[in-house]
Amino acid sequence: MAQLGESRVLQLFMPMLDEHNRSVIQVASAHGQEPVLEVGPGDDCAVLTGDNRRTVITTDTLVHGQDFLDIWPAGPRSGGYEVGWKATTQNLADIAAMGAEPVSLFVSLSLPPETPYGWVEDFARGILDSLHACGATVCTVGGGDLGSARDASVTITAVGRCENPVLRSGAQPGDTVALAGRTGWADAGLRLLTTTGSLDSIEQLPSTEKERIERAVTHQLRPVSPIPAGRRAAAYGANAMLDLSDGLVKDARRIAEASGVDIVFNDPAITELARELVPVASLILEHQPHNDHGDSAVSLARECVLGGGEDHGLLACFPAGATIPEGFVALGSCSAQERSASRILCDGYELQNYGWEHYRA
Ligand SMILES: Nc1ncnc2c1ncn2[C@@H]1O[C@H](COP(=O)(O)OP(=O)(O)O)[C@@H](O)[C@H]1O
Ligand SMILES: Cc1ncc(C[n+]2csc(CCOP(=O)(O)OP(=O)(O)O)c2C)c(N)n1
Ligand SMILES: [Mg+2]
Numbered sequence: 613m614a615q616l617g618e619s620r621v622l623q624l625f626m627p628m629l630d631e632h633n634r635s636v637i638q639v640a641s642a643h644g645q646e647p648v649l650e651v652g653p654g655d656d657c658a659v660l661t662g663d664n665r666r667t668v669i670t671t672d673t674l675v676h677g678q679d680f681l682d683i684w685p686a687g688p689r690s691g692g693y694e695v696g697w698k699a700t701t702q703n704l705a706d707i708a709a710m711g712a713e714p715v716s717l718f719v720s721l722s723l724p725p726e727t728p729y730g731w732v733e734d735f736a737r738g739i740l741d742s743l744h745a746c747g748a749t750v751c752t753v754g755g756g757d758l759g760s761a762r763d764a765s766v767t768i769t770a771v772g773r774c775e776n777p778v779l780r781s782g783a784q785p786g787d788t789v790a791l792a793g794r795t796g797w798a799d800a801g802l803r804l805l806t807t808t809g810s811l812d813s814i815e816q817l818p819s820t821e822k823e824r825i826e827r828a829v830t831h832q833l834r835p836v837s838p839i840p841a842g843r844r845a846a847a848y849g850a851n852a853m854l855d856l857s858d859g860l861v862k863d864a865r866r867i868a869e870a871s872g873v874d875i876v877f878n879d880p881a882i883t884e885l886a887r888e889l890v891p892v893a894s895l896i897l898e899h900q901p902h903n904d905h906g907d908s909a910v911s912l913a914r915e916c917v918l919g920g921g922e923d924h925g926l927l928a929c930f931p932a933g934a935t936i937p938e939g940f941v942a943l944g945s946c947s948a949q950e951r952s953a954s955r956i957l958c959d960g961y962e963l964q965n966y967g968w969e970h971y972r973a
Contacts (some may be wrong), residue, residue, distance in 0.1 A: 658754035696738025711846025712772035719756035748973030799920020862967025
Protein backbone atom coordinates (compact mmCIF):
# COMPACT_ATOMS: atom_id res chain seq x y z
CA MET A 613 0.00 0.00 0.00
CA ALA A 614 2.81 2.42 0.97
CA GLN A 615 4.40 1.93 -2.48
CA LEU A 616 1.19 2.33 -4.46
CA GLY A 617 -0.31 5.48 -2.92
CA GLU A 618 -3.96 6.20 -2.25
CA SER A 619 -5.30 6.80 -5.76
CA ARG A 620 -3.60 3.71 -7.21
CA VAL A 621 -5.08 1.67 -4.35
CA LEU A 622 -8.51 3.06 -5.22
CA GLN A 623 -7.98 2.16 -8.88
CA LEU A 624 -7.38 -1.44 -7.80
CA PHE A 625 -10.90 -2.06 -6.66
CA MET A 626 -13.07 0.80 -7.91
CA PRO A 627 -13.78 -0.84 -11.31
CA MET A 628 -15.13 -3.88 -9.47
CA LEU A 629 -17.50 -1.68 -7.43
CA ASP A 630 -18.56 0.40 -10.46
CA GLU A 631 -19.41 -2.72 -12.43
CA HIS A 632 -21.40 -4.07 -9.46
CA ASN A 633 -23.32 -0.78 -9.10
CA ARG A 634 -24.17 -0.69 -12.81
CA SER A 635 -25.57 -4.21 -12.74
CA VAL A 636 -27.59 -3.55 -9.54
CA ILE A 637 -29.12 -0.43 -11.08
CA GLN A 638 -30.00 -2.45 -14.18
CA VAL A 639 -31.67 -5.16 -12.05
CA ALA A 640 -33.59 -2.52 -10.08
CA SER A 641 -34.90 -0.76 -13.19
CA ALA A 642 -35.82 -4.10 -14.77
CA HIS A 643 -38.09 -4.57 -11.70
CA GLY A 644 -39.59 -1.13 -12.18
CA GLN A 645 -37.73 0.35 -9.18
CA GLU A 646 -36.16 3.78 -9.27
CA PRO A 647 -32.35 3.48 -9.44
CA VAL A 648 -31.40 4.47 -5.91
CA LEU A 649 -27.77 5.44 -6.54
CA GLU A 650 -27.72 8.50 -8.79
CA VAL A 651 -24.05 9.39 -8.17
CA GLY A 652 -21.72 6.66 -6.88
CA PRO A 653 -18.07 6.66 -5.79
CA GLY A 654 -15.89 9.44 -7.23
CA ASP A 655 -17.42 12.74 -6.07
CA ASP A 656 -17.49 14.39 -2.63
CA CYS A 657 -20.71 12.59 -1.76
CA ALA A 658 -22.86 9.88 -3.24
CA VAL A 659 -26.35 10.94 -4.35
CA LEU A 660 -29.24 8.64 -3.51
CA THR A 661 -32.56 9.33 -5.17
CA GLY A 662 -35.64 9.31 -2.97
CA ASP A 663 -38.81 7.32 -3.24
CA ASN A 664 -41.81 7.38 -0.96
CA ARG A 665 -40.36 4.94 1.51
CA ARG A 666 -38.49 5.70 4.73
CA THR A 667 -34.70 5.63 4.93
CA VAL A 668 -32.93 3.64 7.67
CA ILE A 669 -29.21 4.08 8.40
CA THR A 670 -26.77 2.14 10.58
CA THR A 671 -23.02 1.87 11.13
CA ASP A 672 -20.71 -0.81 12.55
CA THR A 673 -16.94 -1.21 12.90
CA LEU A 674 -14.59 -4.21 12.89
CA VAL A 675 -11.13 -3.79 14.44
CA HIS A 676 -8.16 -6.13 14.14
CA GLY A 677 -7.46 -7.82 17.47
CA GLN A 678 -10.96 -7.18 18.83
CA ASP A 679 -13.23 -8.52 16.08
CA PHE A 680 -10.90 -10.57 13.87
CA LEU A 681 -7.33 -11.80 13.72
CA ASP A 682 -5.12 -11.78 10.65
CA ILE A 683 -4.00 -15.32 11.52
CA TRP A 684 -6.06 -17.29 14.04
CA PRO A 685 -4.28 -19.60 16.54
CA ALA A 686 -5.87 -22.65 14.82
CA GLY A 687 -4.40 -21.67 11.43
CA PRO A 688 -7.07 -20.03 9.23
CA ARG A 689 -6.76 -16.36 8.27
CA SER A 690 -9.09 -13.39 8.18
CA GLY A 691 -7.68 -11.62 5.13
CA GLY A 692 -9.25 -8.75 3.19
CA TYR A 693 -11.90 -11.08 1.78
CA GLU A 694 -13.15 -12.24 5.21
CA VAL A 695 -13.02 -8.73 6.72
CA GLY A 696 -14.97 -7.19 3.81
CA TRP A 697 -17.50 -10.03 3.97
CA LYS A 698 -18.07 -9.90 7.72
CA ALA A 699 -18.32 -6.08 7.93
CA THR A 700 -20.90 -6.19 5.13
CA THR A 701 -23.03 -8.95 6.68
CA GLN A 702 -22.99 -7.24 10.08
CA ASN A 703 -24.40 -4.02 8.59
CA LEU A 704 -26.89 -5.68 6.23
CA ALA A 705 -28.32 -7.56 9.21
CA ASP A 706 -29.10 -4.32 11.06
CA ILE A 707 -30.95 -3.00 7.99
CA ALA A 708 -32.87 -6.27 7.58
CA ALA A 709 -33.75 -6.20 11.30
CA MET A 710 -35.75 -3.01 10.65
CA GLY A 711 -37.77 -4.83 7.98
CA ALA A 712 -35.91 -2.79 5.37
CA GLU A 713 -34.11 -3.45 2.09
CA PRO A 714 -30.40 -2.51 2.00
CA VAL A 715 -29.76 -0.10 -0.89
CA SER A 716 -26.25 1.26 -0.37
CA LEU A 717 -23.04 0.80 1.66
CA PHE A 718 -20.37 3.37 2.59
CA VAL A 719 -17.05 1.79 3.42
CA SER A 720 -14.34 3.42 5.51
CA LEU A 721 -11.08 1.47 5.60
CA SER A 722 -8.01 2.18 7.75
CA LEU A 723 -4.98 -0.03 7.10
CA PRO A 724 -1.34 -0.28 8.19
CA PRO A 725 0.87 1.01 5.32
CA GLU A 726 2.60 -2.39 5.02
CA THR A 727 -0.69 -4.11 4.06
CA PRO A 728 -0.15 -5.97 0.75
CA TYR A 729 -2.20 -4.36 -2.05
CA GLY A 730 -3.97 -7.65 -2.85
CA TRP A 731 -5.72 -7.22 0.51
CA VAL A 732 -7.96 -4.40 -0.75
CA GLU A 733 -8.93 -6.27 -3.92
CA ASP A 734 -9.89 -9.23 -1.73
CA PHE A 735 -11.73 -6.83 0.56
CA ALA A 736 -13.87 -5.49 -2.31
CA ARG A 737 -14.55 -9.05 -3.49
CA GLY A 738 -15.58 -10.00 0.07
CA ILE A 739 -18.11 -7.14 0.17
CA LEU A 740 -19.66 -8.14 -3.15
CA ASP A 741 -19.77 -11.85 -2.30
CA SER A 742 -21.43 -11.17 1.06
CA LEU A 743 -24.09 -9.03 -0.69
CA HIS A 744 -24.75 -11.97 -2.99
CA ALA A 745 -24.69 -14.68 -0.28
CA CYS A 746 -27.02 -12.71 2.01
CA GLY A 747 -29.51 -12.00 -0.80
CA ALA A 748 -29.04 -8.22 -0.77
CA THR A 749 -29.76 -8.07 -4.47
CA VAL A 750 -30.25 -4.31 -4.96
CA CYS A 751 -27.50 -2.99 -2.69
CA THR A 752 -24.88 -0.71 -4.25
CA VAL A 753 -21.59 0.53 -2.80
CA GLY A 754 -22.04 4.29 -2.69
CA GLY A 755 -18.53 5.30 -1.60
CA GLY A 756 -16.11 5.29 1.30
CA ASP A 757 -12.80 6.50 2.65
CA LEU A 758 -9.23 5.23 2.83
CA GLY A 759 -6.83 5.95 5.66
CA SER A 760 -3.88 4.52 7.51
CA ALA A 761 -3.79 3.22 11.06
CA ARG A 762 -1.57 0.97 13.16
CA ASP A 763 -4.33 -1.66 13.40
CA ALA A 764 -6.63 -2.47 10.50
CA SER A 765 -10.22 -1.39 10.98
CA VAL A 766 -13.27 -1.09 8.77
CA THR A 767 -16.43 0.89 9.37
CA ILE A 768 -19.41 0.36 7.09
CA THR A 769 -22.46 2.58 7.05
CA ALA A 770 -25.49 0.99 5.44
CA VAL A 771 -28.58 2.68 4.05
CA GLY A 772 -31.90 0.88 3.63
CA ARG A 773 -35.46 1.61 2.62
CA CYS A 774 -38.76 0.39 4.04
CA GLU A 775 -42.41 1.31 4.35
CA ASN A 776 -42.84 0.84 8.12
CA PRO A 777 -39.74 0.17 10.22
CA VAL A 778 -40.00 -2.74 12.69
CA LEU A 779 -38.64 -1.49 16.03
CA ARG A 780 -37.45 -3.37 19.12
CA SER A 781 -40.21 -1.81 21.20
CA GLY A 782 -43.37 -3.24 19.62
CA ALA A 783 -43.52 -6.77 21.08
CA GLN A 784 -46.83 -7.66 22.80
CA PRO A 785 -47.71 -10.35 25.36
CA GLY A 786 -48.80 -13.43 23.39
CA ASP A 787 -46.47 -12.75 20.43
CA THR A 788 -44.59 -15.72 18.98
CA VAL A 789 -40.81 -15.25 19.10
CA ALA A 790 -39.12 -16.74 16.03
CA LEU A 791 -35.62 -16.98 14.55
CA ALA A 792 -34.45 -16.80 10.92
CA GLY A 793 -30.86 -17.93 10.39
CA ARG A 794 -28.63 -19.41 13.05
CA THR A 795 -27.34 -18.85 16.55
CA GLY A 796 -24.34 -20.46 18.25
CA TRP A 797 -22.36 -21.38 15.15
CA ALA A 798 -20.15 -18.30 14.95
CA ASP A 799 -19.33 -18.66 18.67
CA ALA A 800 -18.43 -22.33 18.20
CA GLY A 801 -16.26 -21.21 15.26
CA LEU A 802 -14.56 -18.58 17.42
CA ARG A 803 -13.81 -21.19 20.10
CA LEU A 804 -12.39 -23.57 17.46
CA LEU A 805 -10.27 -20.82 15.92
CA THR A 806 -8.89 -19.51 19.21
CA THR A 807 -8.53 -22.47 21.52
CA THR A 808 -8.28 -25.80 19.78
CA GLY A 809 -4.85 -25.58 18.19
CA SER A 810 -4.44 -26.67 14.60
CA LEU A 811 -7.60 -27.74 12.77
CA ASP A 812 -5.61 -30.18 10.59
CA SER A 813 -6.83 -33.10 12.74
CA ILE A 814 -10.41 -32.68 11.50
CA GLU A 815 -9.34 -34.33 8.22
CA GLN A 816 -9.58 -37.70 10.02
CA LEU A 817 -13.18 -37.12 11.21
CA PRO A 818 -16.27 -38.64 9.55
CA SER A 819 -17.56 -36.33 6.81
CA THR A 820 -20.70 -35.10 8.63
CA GLU A 821 -18.64 -34.02 11.66
CA LYS A 822 -15.96 -32.44 9.48
CA GLU A 823 -18.67 -30.56 7.58
CA ARG A 824 -20.18 -29.20 10.82
CA ILE A 825 -16.80 -28.02 12.10
CA GLU A 826 -16.11 -26.28 8.80
CA ARG A 827 -19.58 -24.72 8.96
CA ALA A 828 -18.86 -23.30 12.44
CA VAL A 829 -15.54 -21.81 11.33
CA THR A 830 -17.15 -20.39 8.18
CA HIS A 831 -19.88 -18.76 10.30
CA GLN A 832 -17.25 -16.94 12.32
CA LEU A 833 -15.16 -15.89 9.31
CA ARG A 834 -17.89 -15.29 6.70
CA PRO A 835 -21.32 -15.10 8.41
CA VAL A 836 -24.44 -15.08 6.25
CA SER A 837 -27.56 -13.23 7.44
CA PRO A 838 -30.93 -14.04 5.83
CA ILE A 839 -31.55 -10.49 4.59
CA PRO A 840 -34.82 -11.04 2.60
CA ALA A 841 -36.34 -12.63 5.74
CA GLY A 842 -36.34 -9.17 7.36
CA ARG A 843 -38.71 -7.73 4.78
CA ARG A 844 -40.78 -10.91 4.85
CA ALA A 845 -41.16 -10.55 8.63
CA ALA A 846 -42.36 -6.96 8.18
CA ALA A 847 -44.84 -8.07 5.51
CA TYR A 848 -46.22 -10.73 7.91
CA GLY A 849 -46.84 -8.08 10.55
CA ALA A 850 -43.83 -8.54 12.88
CA ASN A 851 -44.29 -6.36 15.99
CA ALA A 852 -40.58 -6.25 16.91
CA MET A 853 -37.29 -7.49 15.48
CA LEU A 854 -33.49 -7.28 15.88
CA ASP A 855 -30.43 -9.08 14.58
CA LEU A 856 -28.47 -11.39 16.87
CA SER A 857 -25.01 -9.87 17.20
CA ASP A 858 -24.31 -10.32 20.92
CA GLY A 859 -26.18 -13.56 21.68
CA LEU A 860 -29.76 -14.89 21.77
CA VAL A 861 -30.49 -14.18 25.46
CA LYS A 862 -28.78 -10.79 25.57
CA ASP A 863 -30.45 -9.61 22.35
CA ALA A 864 -33.85 -11.06 23.31
CA ARG A 865 -33.54 -9.04 26.52
CA ARG A 866 -33.15 -5.87 24.39
CA ILE A 867 -36.55 -6.55 22.79
CA ALA A 868 -38.08 -7.51 26.14
CA GLU A 869 -36.83 -4.35 27.88
CA ALA A 870 -37.76 -2.03 24.99
CA SER A 871 -41.25 -3.56 24.81
CA GLY A 872 -41.93 -4.12 28.53
CA VAL A 873 -42.55 -7.87 28.21
CA ASP A 874 -40.95 -11.12 29.40
CA ILE A 875 -39.75 -13.62 26.78
CA VAL A 876 -40.20 -17.33 27.41
CA PHE A 877 -38.21 -19.76 25.27
CA ASN A 878 -39.42 -23.35 24.79
CA ASP A 879 -36.81 -25.76 26.03
CA PRO A 880 -37.27 -28.30 23.17
CA ALA A 881 -36.75 -25.53 20.57
CA ILE A 882 -33.47 -24.49 22.22
CA THR A 883 -32.36 -28.12 22.53
CA GLU A 884 -33.11 -28.61 18.82
CA LEU A 885 -30.97 -25.57 17.89
CA ALA A 886 -28.11 -26.98 20.00
CA ARG A 887 -28.36 -30.54 18.68
CA GLU A 888 -26.25 -30.11 15.54
CA LEU A 889 -23.61 -28.23 17.54
CA VAL A 890 -22.96 -31.07 20.00
CA PRO A 891 -20.25 -32.82 17.91
CA VAL A 892 -18.56 -29.43 17.37
CA ALA A 893 -18.71 -28.82 21.13
CA SER A 894 -17.08 -32.23 21.71
CA LEU A 895 -14.10 -31.24 19.61
CA ILE A 896 -13.80 -27.91 21.46
CA LEU A 897 -13.90 -29.76 24.81
CA GLU A 898 -11.10 -32.12 23.76
CA HIS A 899 -8.84 -29.07 23.75
CA GLN A 900 -10.55 -26.82 26.30
CA PRO A 901 -12.25 -29.05 28.88
CA HIS A 902 -14.00 -26.36 30.95
CA ASN A 903 -16.70 -23.84 30.15
CA ASP A 904 -18.94 -21.63 32.25
CA HIS A 905 -21.91 -23.98 32.29
CA GLY A 906 -20.44 -27.42 33.01
CA ASP A 907 -18.14 -29.49 30.88
CA SER A 908 -20.37 -31.71 28.76
CA ALA A 909 -20.66 -31.22 25.01
CA VAL A 910 -24.44 -30.85 25.39
CA SER A 911 -24.10 -27.99 27.88
CA LEU A 912 -21.42 -26.26 25.80
CA ALA A 913 -23.56 -26.50 22.64
CA ARG A 914 -26.43 -24.94 24.59
CA GLU A 915 -24.14 -22.20 25.91
CA CYS A 916 -23.15 -21.35 22.32
CA VAL A 917 -26.82 -21.20 21.25
CA LEU A 918 -27.91 -19.00 24.17
CA GLY A 919 -24.86 -16.78 24.52
CA GLY A 920 -22.95 -16.82 21.22
CA GLY A 921 -22.93 -13.66 19.07
CA GLU A 922 -22.01 -12.81 15.48
CA ASP A 923 -24.33 -15.17 13.57
CA HIS A 924 -26.59 -12.24 12.66
CA GLY A 925 -29.78 -14.27 12.53
CA LEU A 926 -33.03 -12.27 12.83
CA LEU A 927 -35.18 -12.59 15.97
CA ALA A 928 -38.76 -11.40 15.39
CA CYS A 929 -42.00 -11.26 17.38
CA PHE A 930 -45.19 -12.09 15.44
CA PRO A 931 -48.74 -11.40 16.68
CA ALA A 932 -50.39 -14.36 18.41
CA GLY A 933 -52.00 -16.64 15.83
CA ALA A 934 -50.30 -14.97 12.82
CA THR A 935 -48.63 -17.16 10.21
CA ILE A 936 -44.87 -17.32 10.72
CA PRO A 937 -43.16 -16.57 7.39
CA GLU A 938 -40.96 -19.08 5.59
CA GLY A 939 -37.45 -19.22 7.00
CA PHE A 940 -38.47 -18.49 10.61
CA VAL A 941 -38.61 -21.12 13.38
CA ALA A 942 -40.69 -20.49 16.52
CA LEU A 943 -38.59 -20.50 19.71
CA GLY A 944 -41.06 -19.24 22.31
CA SER A 945 -43.40 -16.38 23.12
CA CYS A 946 -43.73 -13.04 24.86
CA SER A 947 -45.68 -12.78 28.08
CA ALA A 948 -46.75 -9.91 30.33
CA GLN A 949 -43.83 -8.55 32.34
CA GLU A 950 -44.20 -9.97 35.86
CA ARG A 951 -41.48 -8.17 37.83
CA SER A 952 -40.01 -4.66 37.81
CA ALA A 953 -37.46 -5.74 35.15
CA SER A 954 -38.06 -7.82 32.01
CA ARG A 955 -36.94 -11.44 32.27
CA ILE A 956 -35.84 -14.09 29.79
CA LEU A 957 -37.02 -17.56 30.79
CA CYS A 958 -36.69 -21.11 29.53
CA ASP A 959 -38.70 -23.99 30.97
CA GLY A 960 -39.53 -21.98 34.11
CA TYR A 961 -35.91 -20.92 34.75
CA GLU A 962 -34.59 -17.41 34.31
CA LEU A 963 -31.65 -17.11 31.87
CA GLN A 964 -29.05 -14.58 33.00
CA ASN A 965 -25.54 -13.42 32.16
CA TYR A 966 -25.33 -14.75 28.64
CA GLY A 967 -23.81 -12.83 25.75
CA TRP A 968 -20.94 -10.72 24.48
CA GLU A 969 -19.80 -7.60 26.35
CA HIS A 970 -17.15 -5.37 24.69
CA TYR A 971 -15.95 -3.73 27.88
CA ARG A 972 -15.80 -6.84 30.06
CA ALA A 973 -12.68 -6.69 32.28
N1 LIG B 1 -21.03 6.25 19.54
C1 LIG B 1 -22.36 6.26 19.44
N2 LIG B 1 -23.02 7.41 19.21
C2 LIG B 1 -24.35 7.42 19.09
N3 LIG B 1 -25.13 6.33 19.17
C3 LIG B 1 -24.54 5.15 19.38
C4 LIG B 1 -23.12 5.05 19.54
N4 LIG B 1 -22.80 3.75 19.75
C5 LIG B 1 -23.96 3.06 19.72
N5 LIG B 1 -25.01 3.89 19.51
C6 LIG B 1 -26.43 3.51 19.40
O1 LIG B 1 -26.75 2.58 20.42
C7 LIG B 1 -27.57 1.51 19.94
C8 LIG B 1 -26.92 0.16 20.23
O2 LIG B 1 -25.70 0.03 19.49
P1 LIG B 1 -25.17 -1.39 19.00
O3 LIG B 1 -25.16 -2.34 20.15
O4 LIG B 1 -23.88 -1.16 18.28
O5 LIG B 1 -26.31 -1.78 17.97
P2 LIG B 1 -26.36 -3.12 17.09
O6 LIG B 1 -26.12 -4.26 18.05
O7 LIG B 1 -27.73 -3.18 16.47
O8 LIG B 1 -25.30 -2.96 16.06
C9 LIG B 1 -27.78 1.78 18.47
O9 LIG B 1 -29.03 2.39 18.28
C10 LIG B 1 -26.67 2.75 18.10
O10 LIG B 1 -27.04 3.64 17.07
C1 LIG C 1 -10.36 -11.59 17.88
C2 LIG C 1 -11.81 -11.70 18.29
N1 LIG C 1 -12.12 -11.69 19.59
C3 LIG C 1 -13.42 -11.78 19.96
C4 LIG C 1 -14.43 -11.92 19.02
C5 LIG C 1 -15.86 -12.07 19.46
N2 LIG C 1 -16.68 -10.87 19.26
C6 LIG C 1 -16.21 -9.68 18.87
S1 LIG C 1 -17.43 -8.52 18.71
C7 LIG C 1 -18.62 -9.62 19.21
C8 LIG C 1 -20.07 -9.22 19.35
C9 LIG C 1 -20.67 -8.47 18.22
O1 LIG C 1 -19.98 -7.30 17.87
P1 LIG C 1 -20.57 -5.84 17.96
O2 LIG C 1 -19.56 -4.90 17.38
O3 LIG C 1 -21.04 -5.58 19.37
O4 LIG C 1 -21.77 -5.95 17.00
P2 LIG C 1 -23.06 -5.06 17.09
O5 LIG C 1 -23.79 -5.47 18.33
O6 LIG C 1 -22.58 -3.61 17.16
O7 LIG C 1 -23.77 -5.40 15.82
C10 LIG C 1 -18.06 -10.87 19.48
C11 LIG C 1 -18.82 -12.06 19.93
C12 LIG C 1 -14.02 -11.94 17.67
N3 LIG C 1 -14.91 -12.04 16.66
N4 LIG C 1 -12.71 -11.84 17.33
MG1 LIG D 1 -28.64 -4.80 15.29
